[in-house]
Amino acid sequence: MPDTFTRLHGTTVDRFKVGQHSQKVTLTGITESTGTISLFDRDGNSFVATSTVFFTAYVIGKGVNTAAFEVKGCYVAGTSTVTGYVVNTYVDTANFQEPVFSFDESGLLTVTCTGVDGETVNWTAVVDIVSI
Numbered sequence: 001m002p003d004t005f006t007r008l009h010g011t012t013v014d015r016f017k018v019g020q021h022s023q024k025v026t027l028t029g030i031t032e033s034t035g036t037i038s039l040f041d042r043d044g045n046s047f048v049a050t051s052t053v054f055f056t057a058y059v060i061g062k063g064v065n066t067a068a069f070e071v072k073g074c075y076v077a078g079t080s081t082v083t084g085y086v087v088n089t090y091v092d093t094a095n096f097q098e099p100v101f102s103f104d105e106s107g108l109l110t111v112t113c114t115g116v117d118g119e120t121v122n123w124t125a126v127v128d129i130v131s132i
Contacts, residue, residue, distance in 0.1 A: 021132060023047070027125040031061075031115030039111040039125050049107035049131065052076050057101065057111070057127040063119035065094035075103040099125070 025047050027039035040046065054074045061067040068091040073082040080103060087098045097114040104110070115121045 021130065023129045023131075025109075025127045025129065027111055027123075027127065029113065029123045031113060031121045031123065033119065034115055034117050036112055036114045037123065039113060039123055047109040047127070047129070049075055049077060049103060049109065049129075051131050053129050053131040055101070055127055055129045057099075057125050059099045059111070059113065059123065059125040061096060061113060061115075061121045061123045063116070063121035065096075065116060065119065065121075067092050067094070067096035067121075069099055071099060071101055073101060075107070075109075077107060078105060079103075080105045094119075099123075 025041060027041055029037035029039040031037045052075065055072065057069075057071045059067075059069045059071065067089075070088040070090065071086070073085040075082050082101055082103060085101070089098065094116045096116055100112045102110050102112070109127070111125050111127070113121075113123045113125075
């Protein structure tokens with residue numbers, strides 16, 4: 001018996017293209033004391049949005065203290081703003097500043113994290129991106 005996708009589309013070939021417009025980006029960086037860092041992936045590459053994107057990011061900072069944030073937002077290509085920006089703080093043991101996500105008009109994503117006084121903090125952000 002054919003699955004639902006096959007019944008709707010007549011083939012299973014396209015089923016494997018579902019999710020073609022989604023990406024997962026892992027970014028890292030280290031802050032010293034109250035310094036800030038723009039996180040990058042391990043290869044030093046940057047994510048550039050070429051269309052409208054919706055993102056959900058999970059950011060963790062760990063030094064002596066810990067912070068964990070979930071950030072959601074939408075970027076419309078050709079603008080320099082993020083709309084629908086929502087930050088949920090799940091753990092914050094030292095009054096961390098919330099991470100800031102921004103895009104420039106060229107679509108370059110920047111994730112900025114700020115450390116806490118007297119600590120070296122290792123940051124990791126995993127960003128799920130859905131684009132059209």
